[in-house]
Amino acid sequence: MKNVRLAFLFILFFNSLIYSQSQKNHDEFKNKVKANSKLFTSDINKAYSELNSLIKASRILKDSLSEMQLLEKKCRYFYNKNLVDSLIISSEELHKASDKYKNVYYEAMANVYIAETYSVNKLYDKAIIHLNNAYSILKQDQSDSKKIFYAKANVLSSFANVYLDKGEPRNAAKKILEEIKSGKQIKEKSEFEEFQYLNYSNLSSIYAEYNLDSAFYFAKKSIEIRPTGISEEKSMISNFTVIGKYYKKRKEYEKSIINFHKALKISRRTGIELNINDTYKSLHEIYRETGRKDSADFYENKIKQNDLQMLQSKYNSLQEVMNKDEEEQNKKLTLNFFILGISILIVLAISVFFYVRLKKKKVVENNQNLHDLYQHLIALLQNNDPGFMFAFENAFPEFSDKLLKINPELQQSEIEFCALLKLKLTTKEIAKYTFIETRTVQNKKYRIRKKLEIPQSVDIYNWIDNI
Known part of the structure; x- marks a missing residue:
């Protein structure tokens, strides 16, 4: 009888452990769902x-x-x-x-x-x-x-x-x-x-x-x-x-x-x-x-x-819409396929047209060397164009993130200054395009070296270029 009681107590204890672990897993999952909802508003x-x-x-x-x-x-x-x-x-x-x-x-x-x-x-x-x-x-x-x-x-x-x-x-x-x-x-x-x-x-x-x-x-x-x-x-x-x-x-x-x-x-x-x-x-x-x-x-x-991208997405969605209608309205099967066929032909024709144009454009763009890209960005800078940083970040999408991983305390103005170094602009050119003194540019270079821990023996331009 004593052994039976011990076995019963063991089963109760074992079940309570399973329930406790299950509840813990569920609570952790709920927290993940909650965190995901919050993340949806930012990324x-x-x-x-x-x-x-x-x-x-x-x-x-x-x-x-x-x-x-x-x-x-x-x-x-x-x-x-x-x-x-x-x-x-x-x-x-x-x-x-x-x-x-x-x-x-x-x-x-x-x-x-x-x-x-x-x-x-x-x-x-x-x-x-x-x-x-x-x-x-x-x-x-x-x-x-x-x-x-x-x-x-x-x-x-x-x-x-x-x-x-x-x-x-x-x-x-x-x-x-x-x-x-x-x-x-x-x-x-x-x-x-x-x-x-x-x-x-x-x-x-x-x-x-x-x-x-x-x-x-x-x-x-x-x-x-x-x-x-x-x-x-x-x-x-x-x-x-x-x-x-x-x-x-x-x-x-x-x-x-x-x-x-x-x-x-x-x-x-x-x-x-x-x-x-x-x-x-x-x-x-x-x-x-x-x-x-x-x-x-x-x-x-x-x-x-x-x-x-939108054209391709609409084309695919049209197929899904037509498939859904086919399930709901069997009597209109022939008409649906006719509409789908015409739609596919039209969309494919437009898709081919855009694809050919885009491909030609990409061939031209791929033949452009890095010098051309730099000249484009420098032209925006010379014109004091507000779109300069947006265009730069499109060209070098990981540049800011890599700098911030090295030093999360970098200010936006310092990241923008590093962008100018990435373009290999001289001290005089930076001073000219940003309307500041050459001495100020040299001081900024010195502060960037300290913040990013760039040794004095290393060329700052080469170091930035590898980012």
């Missing part, structure tokens, strides 16, 4: 790289809420990157999971993302059907929770996106104004300001289609009420882009360039590329108008590369 690319392993872990742990949350983030990533082909696949994945777990919120969000893919492919009626589905699903929830409130706000924003795609910006503005009005339900001041900060930014983007004065007003208002502590993300990209367009229309080009580069800086840091081509096109037009050919050519190439 969307890095956050995305963690998603697949986290989704796999959520399924092993049978954590359905975390699984749907992570699948929704996957949709958000593809939406922000303009990758509609991947968005339709991930939104269908979210739709299946939400249906399996009977979750109203994520089922509605899946419909919202599916609607976005239809809208991009000019299937506006289907997009509106999915948005109406999303709103009907949310109305089933009687909890009056904040999550459902914000989901309904997302549906209104998506309605606005569809109207924008249809070329009906005034109807789009009405939807955002409806969303702004709904914010009266929010009682907490900081939460209310964050909600309206996003709405004013969205409204500003819509007004930019037909009333730049109103667009400028709401972009400024969005920035003014932006809560402290909130990460810079697509709303600030949108605000700076609208302000850049406003100054461009007034031919205040330097102010316009500054704001466009602020938008690009945030885009580069966060990885958000939604509507980035608008900014590239505006900068290309400004530089062409002001006779800065090198900068105009630079952004023309960026536009072509982005167009080619």
Whole structure:
């Protein structure tokens, strides 16, 4: 009898150890999901790289809420990157999971993302059907929770996106104004300001289609009420882009360039590329108008590369859309294949056209030596062009990070000075282009040597060139 009791106690102890370890694993996983959500606001690319392993872990742990949350983030990533082909696949994945777990919120969000893919492919009626589905699903929830409130706000924003795609910006503005009005339900001041900060930014983007004065007003208002502590993300990209367009229309080009580069800086840091081509096109037009050919050519190439990527993504998404319709409407099988075939021919023809042009351009670019690149950057510096550092970082994308790994306390001005050394500019040339004394340049070289611990016996130019 005593042995039986001991065995029973051992089993209890063993089970408690297993439960304790399982709970510990689950808590660690929850912390990882939470950290990933925070990372999404600062570096969307890095956050995305963690998603697949986290989704796999959520399924092993049978954590359905975390699984749907992570699948929704996957949709958000593809939406922000303009990758509609991947968005339709991930939104269908979210739709299946939400249906399996009977979750109203994520089922509605899946419909919202599916609607976005239809809208991009000019299937506006289907997009509106999915948005109406999303709103009907949310109305089933009687909890009056904040999550459902914000989901309904997302549906209104998506309605606005569809109207924008249809070329009906005034109807789009009405939807955002409806969303702004709904914010009266929010009682907490900081939460209310964050909600309206996003709405004013969205409204500003819509007004930019037909009333730049109103667009400028709401972009400024969005920035003014932006809560402290909130990460810079697509709303600030949108605000700076609208302000850049406003100054461009007034031919205040330097102010316009500054704001466009602020938008690009945030885009580069966060990885958000939604509507980035608008900014590239505006900068290309400004530089062409002001006779800065090198900068105009630079952004023309960026536009072509982005167009080619978008074209391929839309082509792939069109295939997914048609496959989905084929499953839903067997009676229209022949018509669907006909449309798909015509679409493929058109898209392939356009793709080949852009590919050939891009390939020719790349052959020319590959034949240019390092001297040509340096001369381009020096020309920007001579013209006191605000785009100099942006162009330099595009040419040497790892340069700043490598310097900061050596000394994290380096200031931005010191990194920019190192960029001049990378271009092998002499002391006199640096003094001339930056409007400072040669003695000041020599002092800066001395401080850089100390901060980066470059021995006196080593040539500073050779050392910087190896970064």
